[in-house]
Amino acid sequence: xxxxxxxxxxxxxxxxxxxxxxxxxxxxxxxxxxxxxxxxxxxxxxxxxxxxxxxxxxxxxxxxxxxxxxxxxxxxxxxxxxxxxxxxxxxxxxxxxxxxxxxxxxxxxxxxxxxxxxxxxxxxxxxxxxxxxxxxxxxxxxxxxxxxxxxxxxxxxxxxxxxxxxxxxxxxxxxxxxxxxxxxxxxxxxxxxxxxxxxxxxxxxxxxxxxxxxxxxxxxxxxxxxxxxxxxxxxxxxxxxxxxxxxxxxxxxxxxxxxxxxxxxxxxxxxxxxxxxxxxxxxxxxxxxxxxxxxxxxxxxxxxxxxxxxxxxxxxxxxxxxxxxxxxxxxxxxxxxxxxxxxxxxxxxxxxxxxxxxxxxxxxxxxxxxxxxxxxxxxxxxxxxxxxxxxxxxx
Ligand code: PLP
Numbered sequence: 148x149x150x151x152x153x154x155x156x157x158x159x160x161x162x163x164x165x166x167x168x169x170x171x172x173x174x175x176x177x178x179x180x181x182x183x184x185x186x187x188x189x190x191x192x193x194x195x196x197x198x199x200x201x202x203x204x205x206x207x208x209x210x211x212x213x214x215x216x217x218x219x220x221x222x223x224x225x226x227x228x229x230x231x232x233x234x235x236x237x238x239x240x241x242x243x244x245x246x247x248x249x250x251x252x253x254x255x256x257x258x259x260x261x262x263x264x265x266x267x268x269x270x271x272x273x274x275x276x277x278x279x280x281x282x283x284x285x286x287x288x289x290x291x292x293x294x295x296x297x298x299x300x301x302x303x304x305x306x307x308x309x310x311x312x313x314x315x316x317x318x319x320x321x322x323x324x325x326x327x328x329x330x331x332x333x334x335x336x337x338x339x340x341x342x343x344x345x346x347x348x349x350x351x352x353x354x355x356x357x358x359x360x361x362x363x364x365x366x367x368x369x370x371x372x373x374x375x376x377x378x379x380x381x382x383x384x385x386x387x388x389x390x391x392x393x394x395x396x397x398x399x400x401x402x403x404x405x406x407x408x409x410x411x412x413x414x415x416x417x418x419x420x421x422x423x424x425x426x427x428x429x430x431x432x433x434x435x436x437x438x439x440x441x442x443x444x445x446x447x448x449x450x451x452x453x454x455x456x457x458x459x460x461x462x463x464x465x466x467x468x469x470x471x472x473x474x475x476x477x478x479x480x481x482x483x484x485x486x487x488x489x490x491x492x493x494x495x496x497x498x499x500x501x502x503x504x505x506x507x508x509x510x511x512x513x514x515x516x517x518x519x520x521x522x523x524x525x526x527x528x529x530x531x532x533x534x535x536x537x538x539x540x541x542x
Contacts, residue, residue, distance in 0.1 A: 150461065150464050150465060150466035151464030151465070152464055152465045152466065152510045152513060152514065153466050153503070153505070153506075154465060154466060154467045154500040154501060154502060154506070154510070154514065155466045155467055155468050155499075155500075155501055156350075156442055156501040156502060156503035156506075157299055157300075157302075157327060157350070157442070157443065157468070157499065157501035158468055158501070159349045159350065159355065160349060160350060160351060160352045160353075160503055160504075161352065161503075161505065162352060162353065162354055162393070163352040163353075163396075163397065163400060163504075165396060165400060166352060166353055166354070166393045166396045166397050166400070167393075169392050169393060169395075169396040170354065170389040170390070170392050170393040170396070171389075173191070173194060173388045173389035173392055174389045177190055177191060177194070177388075178191075179191040179388075180385055181194075181195050181377075181385075181386050181388060182375070182376075182377065182385070191386075191388045194388055194391075194392050195215075195386055195388060195391060196210075197395070198215075198391045198392050198394065198395035199213050199215075199391075199395075201395040201396075201398065201399050202359055202394065202395055202398055205329075205334075205398040205399065205401075205402045206329075206334055206335065206336050206344070206361055207334075207335035207336055207337050207338065208336050208337070208361050208363075209364065211364065211379070212336075212361055212362055212363060212364055213359055213360075213361060214359060214360045214361075214362060214378045214379075214381060214382050215357065215358070215359050215378060215382070215386060215387070215391050215394070216357075216358045216359060216360055216382065217356055217357065217358065217384070217387070218347055218355075218356055218357065218358045219250060219324070219326040219345050219346060219347030219350070219358045220250035220347075220358075221358060221371070221372075222326075222345035222346065222347070222358045222359060222360040223248070223250040223251050223254060223293075223322075223324050223326075223345050224250065224254050224371060225360055225368070225371035225372075225382070226293070226322040226343040226345060226360055226362075226368070227241070227251065227254045227255065227258070227291065227293055227322065228254060228257075228258065228369070228371060229368030229369045229370070229371055230290065230291045230320050230322065230343070230366070230367070230368045231258055231263055231290065231291060232368075232369040233367045233368045233369045234290035234291070234320075234367065235263075235290070237288070237290055238286075238287070238288025238289060238290045239262060239263045239264055239288060239290070240263070240264050240265075240266070240286050240288045240289045240290065241255060241258065241263055241264070241265045241266070241289070241290065241291045241292070241293065242265070242266045242268065242281065242284050242285065242289060242291070242292045242293075242294075243255055243265060243266070243267055243268070243292070243293045243294060244267060244268045244269075244270060244276050244294050244295065244305075245267045245268065245269055245270060245482065245483075245486040246270055246274055246295070246298055246300075246301075246303075246482070246483045246486050246487075247293070247294075247295050247324065248295065248299055248324060248326070250324065250326075251293055251295065251324055252482075255267075255293075266284045268280045268281060268284060268294075269486065270303075270486050270487060271487075272487055272488050273303055273434060273435035273436075273438070273487065274298055274301050274303035274433075274434055274435065274483065274486070274487050275303060275305065275306070275435065275438070276294055276305055276306070276310065278306060278309050278310060278313060281294075281310055281313050281314075282313055285313070285317050285319065289317070289319050290319065290320070291319065291320055291321075291322065292310070292314045292319055292320070292321045292322070293321075293322040293323070293324070294307065294310055294321075294322075294323060295323060295324040295325075295327075296323045296324065296325040296327070296328035296334075296344075297325070297327045297328040297331070297332070297439075297440050298327070298434070298483060299326070299327045300433075300434075300445060300481055300483040300484070300499060301433045301434030301435075301439070301443065301445045301483055301484075301487065301499075302327075302434045302435075302439040302440035302442075302443025302444075302445060302501075303434045303435045303438060303439055304328070304332070304435070304438045304439060304440065305323075307323050307339055307341065308338070308339050308340060311323075311339060311340040311341050311342075312340055314342075315340055320342045320343065320366055320367075320368075321340070321341050321342050321343070322341070322342065322343035322344070322345070323339075323341050323343070323344050323345070324345045325344045325345060325346055326345055326346055326347045326350055326358075327350060327440060328440070329344075329346040329347075329350070329351060329398065329401075330350065330351030330352075330397070330398060330401035330402070330405075331351070331401075331409070331412075331440055331441060331442055332405070332409065332440070332441070333402075333405055333406075336361050336363070341361075341363075342362070342363045342366045343360060343361060343362055343363070343366060343368075344360070344361040345358065345359075345360055345361075346358055346359050346360075346361075346398075348390065348393060348394035348397055348398075351397045351398060351401045352397050352400065352401070352503075352504065353390075353393045353394045353396070353397030353398070354389075354390050354393040354394070356387065356390055357387050357390035357391055357393065357394045358394075359394065362381075370382065370383070372384055408441075408504065409441045412441040412442050412502060412503075412504075412506075413441040415502055415506055415508065415511055416441055416442065416443065416444055416502060418508075418511050419444050419500060419502070419511050419514065419515065420432060420444055422511070422515040423444075423446055423515065423518065426515060426518070426519040427446075427448065427518065427519050427522050429448065429449040429450065430446050430447065430448045430449070430522075431446065431447045431493070432444075432445070432446055433445040433446065433447055433484060433487065433489070433497065434487075442501050442502050442503060443499070443501055444499070444500040444501070444502070445497065445498070445499045445500075446497065446498050447484070447489060447493045447494065447496055447497045447498075448496045448497075448498070448522055449493060449496060449532075450496065450525075450526045450529040450531050450532035450535070451496045451522060451525040451526055451529065452495055452496060452525070453469030453495055453496055453497045453498055454469055455525050456469065456496070456498055456521060456522070456525060457469050457498070459521045459524070459525070460498075460517070460518070460521065463517045463521070465513075465514055465517065467498055467499065467500050468498075468499040468501070469497055469498060469499070480494035480495050480497075481494055481497070484497055500514065
């Protein structure tokens with residue numbers, strides 16, 4: 148059974164028909180291994196070369212600066228571990244932020260166990276890293292700075308150009324996890340001044356299981372996957388030709404009409420935000436009001452559990468995501484919501500609605516219509532809310 152209304156595009160996006168059409172030949176007749184020298188292999192190699200050029204053009208990179216990976220997580224792992232190990236004789240200090248995705252945080256925690264030291268920069272109430280905090284954290288032994296471009300939970304867009312400039316002044320490689328940003332805002336790696344950038348196809352209407360890492364020419368990093376000589380000897384593994392062709396088609400489509408698309412999504416996002424603020428008391432918008440992804444809405448509701456909200460929305464045909472990690476087997480509230488200063492109980496009552504290219508105005512109206520009564524029903528079951536209603540407790 149599929150949900151009538153899909154508002155979890157930050158988790159994954161549906162594959163676009165044009166992307167599937169571009170991939171199909173490489174899943175059927177064009178099955179060659181791109182390393183083979185005969186015609187079928189050469190065809191696959193040509194498809195890879197074209198895809199690499201398309202991705203490079205979309206990011207303003209050179210073609211030999213794009214490396215395909217199996218997902219965004221691998222790109223993050225490679226960038227971070229690769230730079231850390233290649234520079235370990237120069238120093239063992241890394242700087243990141245408290246609100247990174249687990250693909251970055253858990254990689255850093257792994258490196259801490261290997262003797263590296265990590266400073267996790269705090270963020271302000273909107274989730275923004277302060278450039279002065281970065282300046283203060285830099286040490287003579289800092290070998291890498293990794294800060295995400297846009298947060299996957301609250302949608303806040305970090306001042307990456309400013310942060311990368313600071314890194315450059317200190318000659319420290321700068322990596323950004325741009326998995327949520329690519330395809331949703333214009334990105335030019337040269338203007339941004341980053342050394343490494345991760346992306347993933349399934350967040351921009353491409354297939355799952357394929358990503359890419361931009362590595363600026365001259366950046367020193369160790370290989371992560373060892374084996375064959377694919378990706379110019381830097382990332383082993385027979386290439387996922389169909390997936391890579393799909394990634395290229397998806398990024399080409401996303402960048403072709405990016406301004407128009409962003410304007411449409413921003414209008415829908417803001418309609419959803421203002422509608423929720425008008426209809427639902429005791430709620431709070433998480434993330435920056437303006438410096439946020441055009442597809443992200445994140446609210447905390449007092450006196451309710453995000454998980455119950457998700458289940459009730461699901462019963463109404465709406466797919467969304469909560470601010471806690473309960474669905475992944477942990478009862479801890481989201482580290483991102485805690486980092487922006489939310490109390491545990493408020494962080495537990497959070498909801499992320501991430502809209503996408505297939506979201507319509509009617510979808511927004513429907514969600515606004517069903518959400519208020521669901522929140523009210525859940526609050527009616529809450530003893531705390533009852534006290535507030537009776538005036539015994541104040542918020
Ligand atoms: N980084 C961010 C910010 C993400 O949102 C995600 C996916 O949710 C990832 C990394 C991991 O990407 P993938 O699912 O392709 O491994």
